[in-house]
Amino acid sequence: MQLLFWSITKSYNEADYEENLAKLASINVDAANDFKLHMPKFFCRAFLGPAIKTDAITSNIAETFNGFIIQAWTKHLPYMLEDIRTSLVERLVVKRQAMIKATGVLCPRIQSKLEFEKTKAAECEVHRSSEIHFNVSYILDQLVVNLDDRSCTYRKCDMTSIPCCHAVACIYFVEKEPELYVDSSYFKDTYMSVYAGLIPPIQGERHWPKVSQCIAPPPIKIGPRRPRKNLIKDPHENPKKSGTMTRTWIEMTFSLCQLKGNNKRKFPNKDNVQPAEPAPKRARGRPRKDAQATPATQPPTAS
Structure with a gap:
C-alpha cells in the first residue's frame, strides 16, 4: 500500500485525491480510515495553498543539509x-x-x-x-x-x-x-x-589577536554511551538498506498449508499437516558425455 499512499499525497486536486483514496479503501478500509485521521490537509498537495510556489510535501531538503554537514557533528x-x-x-x-x-x-x-x-x-x-x-x-x-x-x-x-x-x-x-x-x-x-x-x-587561529585575560572554554560534559552519528530513522526503516522499509505488518504465508495469516508458531494443526515432497535435486557437477551410451555387447569371457 506504499505506492497508494504516495499517489494520494501527491494528488494535486481533490478529485484525484478522492479517487486514489477510494482505491486504498477498496483494498483495506482500516488503512483508508487511518489515513484520514492523520489530518491530510497538512501534508497532501490537494489541500496545500498555491502561495508557497512549491509542491514539496517531505522534509528531504532538511535531511539533505543534515547529510551535508554530518561530519561536523x-x-x-x-x-x-x-x-x-x-x-x-x-x-x-x-x-x-x-x-x-x-x-x-x-x-x-x-x-x-x-x-x-x-x-x-x-x-x-x-x-x-x-x-x-x-x-x-x-x-x-x-x-x-x-x-x-x-x-x-x-x-x-x-x-x-x-x-x-x-x-x-x-x-x-x-x-x-x-x-x-x-x-x-x-x-x-x-x-x-x-x-x-x-x-x-576567515584567518586561522594563529593569526587571531592575543588577549591578556584567560578565556577558558566551558566545561565539557560527556554523556554516557557512544555519541550518536547517524540520523534518526523511521521506526520501520531497514537499518541495513537505507530508504527501504522492514517487513513489519506484512501478511505472512505458512509454507505447509499455503494460507495467509498463518505461521509455524501459531498454526494449530502444524503436527498433522503433511509437508509436500521436495523437488528432486539436480546432480552436482557437469553431466558426462557418455552417460547415455551403454555397451551393446559384452566382451567374451574365457572358458
Missing part, C-alpha cells in the same frame, strides 16, 4: 561551525559556476520539467472560451485554464508556477512560448542573484 562548537562555513563557501561557488554554463533563460532543471510538459501537451485538445479562458480535454477529463491568472483545474501550475501540459497546450494555441509563463523565481538571472553573495574568508 562530532567536533567541538568552533570547529563544527568552521566546517559548516567552509562547506557553504564551496557550495556557493560551485552553484554559481554550474549556472554560468547554462545557456537558456530558465534554470536547467526547470527547463527539463517544462520540456516534459510540452511532450504531454500534444495529447490535449483545446477549446477556446475567451481570450484567456480555455477548456482542455485530456484523457477523459475536462479542465479549465486561465492564462491571465496562470491557473488550471489540475492545480499543478498553481502550486509550482510552471505551466502544466494543459496550460502549455493553451499557450501554444495562442501562439506564444511557455517560457514566458514561468514564474520569475525560476529564471537564471534570479538564481544568480540569490547566489551572488559570498561568505568572507
Whole structure:
C-alpha cells in the first residue's frame, strides 16, 4: 500500500485525491480510515495553498543539509561551525559556476520539467472560451485554464508556477512560448542573484589577536554511551538498506498449508499437516558425455 499512499499525497486536486483514496479503501478500509485521521490537509498537495510556489510535501531538503554537514557533528562548537562555513563557501561557488554554463533563460532543471510538459501537451485538445479562458480535454477529463491568472483545474501550475501540459497546450494555441509563463523565481538571472553573495574568508587561529585575560572554554560534559552519528530513522526503516522499509505488518504465508495469516508458531494443526515432497535435486557437477551410451555387447569371457 506504499505506492497508494504516495499517489494520494501527491494528488494535486481533490478529485484525484478522492479517487486514489477510494482505491486504498477498496483494498483495506482500516488503512483508508487511518489515513484520514492523520489530518491530510497538512501534508497532501490537494489541500496545500498555491502561495508557497512549491509542491514539496517531505522534509528531504532538511535531511539533505543534515547529510551535508554530518561530519561536523562530532567536533567541538568552533570547529563544527568552521566546517559548516567552509562547506557553504564551496557550495556557493560551485552553484554559481554550474549556472554560468547554462545557456537558456530558465534554470536547467526547470527547463527539463517544462520540456516534459510540452511532450504531454500534444495529447490535449483545446477549446477556446475567451481570450484567456480555455477548456482542455485530456484523457477523459475536462479542465479549465486561465492564462491571465496562470491557473488550471489540475492545480499543478498553481502550486509550482510552471505551466502544466494543459496550460502549455493553451499557450501554444495562442501562439506564444511557455517560457514566458514561468514564474520569475525560476529564471537564471534570479538564481544568480540569490547566489551572488559570498561568505568572507576567515584567518586561522594563529593569526587571531592575543588577549591578556584567560578565556577558558566551558566545561565539557560527556554523556554516557557512544555519541550518536547517524540520523534518526523511521521506526520501520531497514537499518541495513537505507530508504527501504522492514517487513513489519506484512501478511505472512505458512509454507505447509499455503494460507495467509498463518505461521509455524501459531498454526494449530502444524503436527498433522503433511509437508509436500521436495523437488528432486539436480546432480552436482557437469553431466558426462557418455552417460547415455551403454555397451551393446559384452566382451567374451574365457572358458
